Amino acid sequence: MPRLTAQLSPLLTPELLEKLKQAKVRSVLDFISQDPEHLILKAGISYKEVLYLRKILMSQFSSSGLNGLELYDNVLKSVAVLPSGCASLDDLLDGGLYSMEIAEVVGSVASGKTQFCLQTALQTAANGQTVLFMDTGANFDIVRAHAMLTCKGLSEEEMETILGRIRHVHAYTASEVLGELQKAEELIESEEADSNSIRLIIIDNISAVILPILGNSTLEGHSMMSLIAKAMKSLAYHHSIALLVTNNTVTNMNQTLKPALGKAWLEVPDVRLEISGESSVQITPQGSSQRAGDSVRTCTVTKSNKMAIGKTANFLIADQGFV
Known part of the structure; x- marks a missing residue:
């Protein structure tokens, strides 16, 4: 909050401001939060x-409350749905990825x-939105991205526009990921x-x-993981951003697969999807034909507050992407 000045009220004379300064009451927040008896003394x-000044200052600087309808309207204005472009996945996700949420995709x-x-990046960019793609292992394949767009019959100019909306950055360590998230928040603001x-x-x-630093120093690793999670949540909730992260699987003591980041990470994503290997289900999406080289996958919801846990969708990984 701003500093106390004579312009805020006629009662705030230079003499009174000096006395308040000596009492370490320099800002509006300092004055409002002080006990009245301390200010009198x-x-x-x-x-x-004291009561009059507090009333004046609070009327100028405190926010007014919102009723339930106003809060609901604010949510509707801030929430956006970003479709993946794959009908079966978007149906599974109730339309796509939601802003103000962190979605995690887990798989081997x-x-x-x-x-x-x-x-998802290409579809979001095709819809006119800007995407930040943080690459921790040189996985972003621009040739594959171009091929996927080519299969859609787009012109070179259209493809350049879409690819131009994707900002690709490398982040090979946890500290670099945290730094990129902080820079992203500054840029968004x-x-x-x-x-x-x-x-x-x-x-x-x-x-x-994250896994390498968890192995070297549990305290340091969990601290960094907590900072990254906090930065992600700040971007999602304060700026209405949709976040999508991927997480590997590891084999546990029972020889079954589980997400590589354990229980400490479980509360970070709002939605968790698990992609399993080739499905026995044979599907032929409308407008495409399955070929021998196409891979069938199953996506399962394992965490969500709005989708049924255990709900699944099957899709193909084909030349044009997910279908």
Whole structure:
């Protein structure tokens, strides 16, 4: 809050301001939060004057409350849905990825996690939104991205426009990921009213940078993981950003697969999706034909507050992406 000045009220004379300064009451917040008896004793003003000044300052600087309808309207204005472009996945996700949420895709190596990220990034960019793609392992394949767009029959000019909306950065360590998230928040704050502001942030692969530091120093590693999670939540909740992260799987003591980042990470994502290997289900999406080289995958919801846990969708990884 701003500093106390004579312009705020006629009662705030230079003499009173000096006394308040000596009592370490320099800002509006300092004055409002102080006990009235302390102000009376230190500044030599009456109880009535203290109450009057507090009323004036709070009327100028405190926010007014919102009723339930106003809060609901604010949510509707701030929430956006970013479709992946794959009908079965978007149906599973109730339309796509939601702003103000962190979605996590879990799967083994070559299960399709990066393809999921690439597909969603291209679809979001095609819809006119800006994407920040944070690459922790040189997984972003611009040739594959160009090929996916080519399969859609787009012109070179259209493809250049779409690819130009994807900001690709490398982040090979946890500290670099944290730094990029902090820079992204600063950039978004400077572009708050800009239609080109970032709407989707992708981190592929988050476990690749966190697991190594968890192994070396538990305290230091968990501290860094907590800072990254806090930065992600700040971007999601304060700036209405959708975040998409990928997480590898590891084998536990029972020889079954589990997410590489354990229980400490469980509360970070709002939505968790698990991609499993080839499905026995044979599907032929409308407008495409399955070929021998196409891979069928199953995506399962394992965490969500709005989707049914255990709900699944099958999709193909084809030349044009997920179908």
